[in-house]
Amino acid sequence: MKPKAGNIEIKNLTIRYGNKIALDDISISIPSTGIFAIIGPANSGKTTLLKSINRTIELEPGVSVKGQIFIDGQNTKRIRDVYGLRRKIGMVFPLPVGLPLSIYDNVAYAPRIAGKHSKRDLDEIVERSLRQAALWDEVKDRLKSLGTMLSGGQQQRLTIARALSHEPEILCLDEFSIAVDPVTTMRIEDVLIELKKKMTIILVTNLVQQARRLGDLTCFLNIGKLVQVDETEKIFSDDPGNQLTYDYVHGVFG
Amino acid sequence: MDGNEHTKNLFAATDLIHKKLRAQRTVKWIFGSMSVVILIPLVALTSYLIIRAWPSLTWDFITDVPKQGMRSGGIWPALIGTLYTVTFSLLVAVPVGVMAGIYLNEYARESWFTRIVNLAVVNLAGVPSIVHALFGLGAFVVFAGLGKSILSASLTLAIMTLPVIIVSTKEALFAVPVTFRMACWNLGASRWQTIRTIVLPNSIGGILTGIILQVCRAAGETAPIMFTGAVFFKFVKRGDLFPYKPTEQCMALSYHLHTISTQVPGVPESMLYATAVVLLGFVLAFNAIAIVLRTRIRNRKKW
Numbered sequence: 001m002k003p004k005a006g007n008i009e010i011k012n013l014t015i016r017y018g019n020k021i022a023l024d025d026i027s028i029s030i031p032s033t034g035i036f037a038i039i040g041p042a043n044s045g046k047t048t049l050l051k052s053i054n055r056t057i058e059l060e061p062g063v064s065v066k067g068q069i070f071i072d073g074q075n076t077k078r079i080r081d082v083y084g085l086r087r088k089i090g091m092v093f094p095l096p097v098g099l100p101l102s103i104y105d106n107v108a109y110a111p112r113i114a115g116k117h118s119k120r121d122l123d124e125i126v127e128r129s130l131r132q133a134a135l136w137d138e139v140k141d142r143l144k145s146l147g148t149m150l151s152g153g154q155q156q157r158l159t160i161a162r163a164l165s166h167e168p169e170i171l172c173l174d175e176f177s178i179a180v181d182p183v184t185t186m187r188i189e190d191v192l193i194e195l196k197k198k199m200t201i202i203l204v205t206n207l208v209q210q211a212r213r214l215g216d217l218t219c220f221l222n223i224g225k226l227v228q229v230d231e232t233e234k235i236f237s238d239d240p241g242n243q244l245t246y247d248y249v250h251g252v253f254g
Numbered sequence: 255m256d257g258n259e260h261t262k263n264l265f266a267a268t269d270l271i272h273k274k275l276r277a278q279r280t281v282k283w284i285f286g287s288m289s290v291v292i293l294i295p296l297v298a299l300t301s302y303l304i305i306r307a308w309p310s311l312t313w314d315f316i317t318d319v320p321k322q323g324m325r326s327g328g329i330w331p332a333l334i335g336t337l338y339t340v341t342f343s344l345l346v347a348v349p350v351g352v353m354a355g356i357y358l359n360e361y362a363r364e365s366w367f368t369r370i371v372n373l374a375v376v377n378l379a380g381v382p383s384i385v386h387a388l389f390g391l392g393a394f395v396v397f398a399g400l401g402k403s404i405l406s407a408s409l410t411l412a413i414m415t416l417p418v419i420i421v422s423t424k425e426a427l428f429a430v431p432v433t434f435r436m437a438c439w440n441l442g443a444s445r446w447q448t449i450r451t452i453v454l455p456n457s458i459g460g461i462l463t464g465i466i467l468q469v470c471r472a473a474g475e476t477a478p479i480m481f482t483g484a485v486f487f488k489f490v491k492r493g494d495l496f497p498y499k500p501t502e503q504c505m506a507l508s509y510h511l512h513t514i515s516t517q518v519p520g521v522p523e524s525m526l527y528a529t530a531v532v533l534l535g536f537v538l539a540f541n542a543i544a545i546v547l548r549t550r551i552r553n554r555k556k557w
Contacts, residue, residue: 056439061364087442097437100456110441113451162441 005072006088006169006200007032008053013067015048022048024224030217032169035192035201037215039208039230041248044221046204050172053202054089054159055082071170087114090163090199094175096155098147099162103139106147106158110166125165132195133161134187142252147176153184160188170200177210189214208249212236220245303534307527315395315528316491322517324487329529331490334497335404335504340472342408342500347415348465351359354416355423355461360449379417382431384477386414391481407483414478415468420448420465426457459548470537479548484509486517507533 008030023045030036038046051057053069055076069076071088081087087110094240099106100241107126116122119154126143130136135157139150143209147158156179173192177185192214205211211218215232222241228235228242240246302309318328346541360373362368388506390410429454431481485503498504511529514521 054440056436059439083442083444084441085442091440093436093440095433097431097433099434099437099452102453109438109443109451113441113443113447156363159437162437166442 005032006020008015008170008200009070009073009204010049011068011070011083013049013065015045015052015066016064017060018062021072021224022051024145025084026224028219028226029230030200030202033196034201034216035196035214037218038202038204038220039206039211039213039218039248041253042206042229044181045202045224046221047060047174049221050091050174050202050204053089053170053172054086056086056091087166088169089170090154090160090171092159092163092171092176093175094178095131095240096097096152097127097161098150098158100146100148102144103147103150103158104143107161109162116168129161129165132164132191133157134191135161135177145184149150152178156180157188160191164195165189166200169200171195172202172204174204175206176187177205272416273523291364300534303531307524307531310387310524310528311531312523315525316532319490319492320487324514325521326525328492329496329507329510329532330503331488331497332510333532333536334490334495334509335484336473336533337490338404338500338504339407339411339483339506340469340479340540341416342404343411343472344465344469346409347412347468350412351416351419352423352461354425355420355435356449356454358420359424359427360445360453364467374389375420383414383475386410387412387478387481390478395482401501402481402485402503403483403502404498404504405483407504407506410478410482411472411475414475415426415472418471419464420469422467423461426460426464427453429460430456436535459551460542460553462548466541469540469544473533473537473540474508476512479506479509480512486513507536538547 006035008028010026010028010030011024013026014021014025026045026049038049040046048057051060053071053076057065068100077087083248085101098107101109104126107129108122111122111125116125127136127140130139130201135154138154150158156176160173160176176188189210192203196216201209203214212232217229218232218235219229220227220235222244226244228240230240234240235245236249238246240249309333316333318332319330321327339547358368358371362371387410390406390413392407394400395402398406400409434447434452434456440450441444443451483503486505488498488503488505490497490505507529509524511533514529515526526541
């Protein structure tokens, strides 16, 4: 069987904002199977790591990036079609940002800017993405109303639908459950378990229990440094092999 | 009984609350009266102008040409002249100003170059119109060889209105949340796609406001056109919509008002006021178009 696309190889990645080091010589290998959970206290560089994968980090002022990231063996720095790269990667951020467009147009945004205009294709994409994000049943009768008028939890699922609209190989979620109620969180978690068959999922989370529930592998970052990457079971076991990991996971600090 | 007493005390207004409410009422009253105060001069001015202008204010006054050395007849050539100079200046200033504003807010990174450009724009906005007039005289009339013409006058007005159009465009774009842009970039949109699909549709109202203000300024200023293209009198047929070529000089409302009130003896007073009323009406008409446009866009406001 052909290996699934979407494995990521991060090599010696160092990122600075001015003089402040956000990520310090990180090397991680993220396989294309399963959910890769990233945990760590605030300011540990989790979001920066996600942004460097789709190269939106370059849009921030005063950033310097050293090291390489390979996606399916291809050095992302050398990729000339950066927009194509970003379409390969779905991004979901902590606070949902519904674009000031209708629900339909929100989801159809990425396909449209990629040049898809056929009404039939778009209808299909919108329905598929909204179904995948567990939002279809709630909004199917009002696709023309504004995406920004949805509730917080619905908007977060809308951003997930939007991230799925361009059929990414990699889906990155950055603390998606902050603005979402527990029931919706559970529904989205079910969705992720379903989606991991099709794409690589990177899940940044503040809730260590969420990482424990979902992660196949878990990675622990602290103040820009990689502390440990291992099987989730090992990380959460009584002997993860690293005192810092043990302390964080068991709530001693952070 | 005791518990009841307790709740009563809990919700009773204290001195602090009374003070707070008093302050609240005072502030509201002062601010409210200020917004009424600004209406007074406006109403007083326009009603005074209209009353004094009334005897001359007829349809004929607008569509007729000046007669008997400006002492009777109408102001058609000046009205059309102003329409020409304002329209031409907008045709130049709006695209240049809006595009520069977009560049400065959306593309340019913080550097010594953008800082100098921004500083220049702000300073240019503060330059008196007579200085613009002299610049226009030197640059367009003499150096570029356009002579005294509608072109020179319009270009001078464009230079004068550009800075404010740039600044207001920048401000309007700045008001669109960065998170929208981020969301688009993460979906693989280029900067231009983001600007076209999300940023511009949501800032067009603010951009239009800046343009409206500059229409009023371009129509009202006398100095910039005095040396560059306005003329004392030009023969034009009554009601002719295309009396001028761009390379010719033209009459203009603001300059016409200036000449008949200072240079020509024996002009009936009501004619002076009527000219001012027409100038005011012209500006209002231009404003009305832009305000209608803006409200129609605002109604579609999306967040």
